[in-house]
Structure formats: C-alpha cells, structure tokens
Amino acid sequence: MDAFIRNDQYNFISYQTQVLINGYATVNDPGVLQALRALVRDKVMDLFEELGTQEQDMIEKITDIKDSDHAEDFLEALREYVIPFQTVNETALKKMFPKVKKLRIPDLKEFDFKAISYLGWNDFGQESKYIVAEVDGRLIGLKGTFKNSSIKGLCTICHSFSEVGLFVSQSKKSSHGTFVKKGNYICRDSMECNGKLKDLDKLDDFIERVKQ
Secondary structure, three states, X not given: OOOOEOHHHXXXXXXXXXXXXXXXXXXOOHHHHHHHHHHHHHHHHOOXXXXXXXXXXXXXXXXXXXXXXXXXXXXXXXXXXXXXXXXXXXXXXXXXXXXXXXXXXXXXXXXXXXXXXXXXXXXXXXXXXXEEEEEOOEEEEEEEEEEEEEEEEEOOOOOOEEEEEEEEEEEEOOOOOOEEEXXXXXXXXXXXXXXXXXXXXXXXXXXXXXXX
C-alpha cells in the first residue's frame, strides 16, 4: 500500500483521536459515544476524495480508539503512510532565492519530511524568514523580513495560537517599480507550525497573498 496521507491530514486525524479520548474520559452514555464515533469517522473520511479498501479499513480503525494507548498505536501505524514533502537540496534552495547572496541554509538532515507541509527556517541575524512550499506540483521560495512579537497570537498559516512574528514580504505591483509590502503574523517556529497545520487551504491562501 502506497503513502496516501498528507501531513496536514495526519495532524487532523491526530486531533480527532484526542476528541475521542476526551469523549470516553467524560461521557458515560453509550448513545452519545456512538454518535461521537460516527461524527469523528465522517470528518476523517471527508479528508479523502477516494480511498481503496485497504486504506479505508485502516482509517476506520479510528472508531476503535478509547484511550491514549489505542491512539498512539493507531497513529504510529498511520505514520508509515504519510506522504513526505518533496526532496530538496542546498543547490535547489539557492536557486529559489537567487537575490540572497549569503543564504543561510539549515541542516536538511534535521527535518522529518513526513512531518512538514512546507519547509521554513529563520535567519535571525538578518531578521529574515524563508519558506519553501509546493504550488502546482513545483517548489517555490518565499522570503520576508521577520520580527518576533512579544505576545502570542494567531498564526495565519496554521490558525493556532503560538509565539508569532510579523512576516513582511514585498512585491512589485506596477511597471513604475512601486513596491507593496504585505505583513502576516505566522509562527516563529516553522516545525511547530507544521505540527499544528490541519488544513492546507490556510497555507495556500497565505502563499497566494504573498505571491500577489
């Protein structure tokens, strides 16, 4: 069986296992629990346009979860079938940011590519943040200035509360060379952001705004 689950879908499924765990910890009514299982199953199945018999059987095992041990075993089995982020190397990254003369690239071996929907890293010395994301099957690079916020806020990408910073990008909007700056608050820690991302639509919307 081939990998068929995106990182954001895996995160959503993981969140739904916690919904079941909380339900079994607080509810005693069998009818309510049955309805909860059905609701969780439907939400998870709606993530996928089409599944084969094996994939569907694997996903539907979520309805058996009653505690954290069950959830851990279930999620560990699913992890094998998560689609990794596209393979990328230093040479490819440098080509994505041709105007950056001294691009500081992180150690790519430190990334779990099955646990990310986009590749992001900070260059605090230059107050910059870099994002590599997939658009229409190919990877693109986005660069912006990045300044940490002193308070927690809502991340534009993962839509969760976390330690955020202001990512400011600029684009040339006219033939006269006028630049327009756009700011979005996003997670300071991109790996943490990837772990909270449960919907690719928010990431796609962010990329589209930055690109315009």
